[in-house]
Amino acid sequence: MTSVTLNPADFTRRSPVYRELRDAGARFVESFGGAIAEDFMESAEAEAKSAAGLALADLSLLPHFGFKGRETVDWLRSQGVDVGDQDNVAYRQEDGVLAAKLAPREVLLIADIVGRSDLCARLADSASIEEEVEAFPVPRGDGYFWFLVLGESAPAMFAKICGVDLRSSSFGELEIAQTSVARMNVVIVRCDLGETPAYHVLGDVASASYLWACLLDAMEEFDGRLIGHGAIRHLAGL
Amino acid sequence: MKIIHCPLNGPRNISEFVYGGEVVDMPDPASASDAEWADHVFLENNTRGVVREWWLHVATAYWFIAERDTANEEIVRTYPSSDIFKERVTFAAPDEEQGTS
Known part of the structure; x- marks a missing residue:
């Protein structure tokens, strides 16, 4: 891990939440035609470990x-x-x-x-x-944000802002819920990373900052945190 | 909160849905009288009992049909619009003179 970082604003292609990631102290690396948050100044292993509880990542630049x-x-x-x-x-x-x-x-x-x-x-x-x-x-690449919410506490966190029961007992691997989260329309796809429950959340890019803030607020009581792409690769065993 | 069973997405809070009006046959706009057209556009039957209505699941922009009892507000059943609309409904285009007026 190096402390050198890029400025995502230097790239034409940017995540809709690049300001939030930058302000949260992300270290960016060049990837997918823009700057992606690689980590938050911790090793991928340490971030992945903390994701067991509850974590949020931004994958908006991925295809x-x-x-x-x-x-x-x-x-x-x-x-x-x-x-x-x-x-x-x-x-x-x-x-x-x-x-x-x-x-x-x-x-x-x-x-x-x-x-x-x-x-x-x-x-x-x-x-x-x-x-x-x-x-x-x-072409959803620029029109839809793509967040990843993962960890054991994710269903409990979602229960605060979403009417659909996302617990494993009723919402299995590779199931989709198209519903309202914090009063905005999103697509939720469950696709676990190894043993860690993981929920892909995609929705209209115009409301990305709003939902990002809502998720961080809802995650607070579960000690949720931001993680980078490095931790996600680590969790996926890649 | 009331629950509606969306034929595509399953049970959802009613706040995710929007009412779209009664399911009625549209008169041919080219041949309908003004009275018939006004009746279609502005007047509702306001039936007491089970009525057939259009509903939209907003999160997926999915229109479907619900049968609702207006006496006790119960949703009796829901189903895709393809269950009753098997063919595209079309009307002949107005003739040249009317179209350019």
């Missing part, structure tokens, strides 16, 4: 991309994406990408946790609104 339209599912299958019939379920691809089926005609692709897969970029390139196929690209 995420959506498709809508009558032929979305058939077209994605023809492109080699494994998408099942059931809605509100995320289908894990071989390369770790999650294909989140939000509706019979809508799928949101979210990158593997380290963003190694080129699936999102490849499909974004091959889809076009000019095509005959009714599967329209919905």
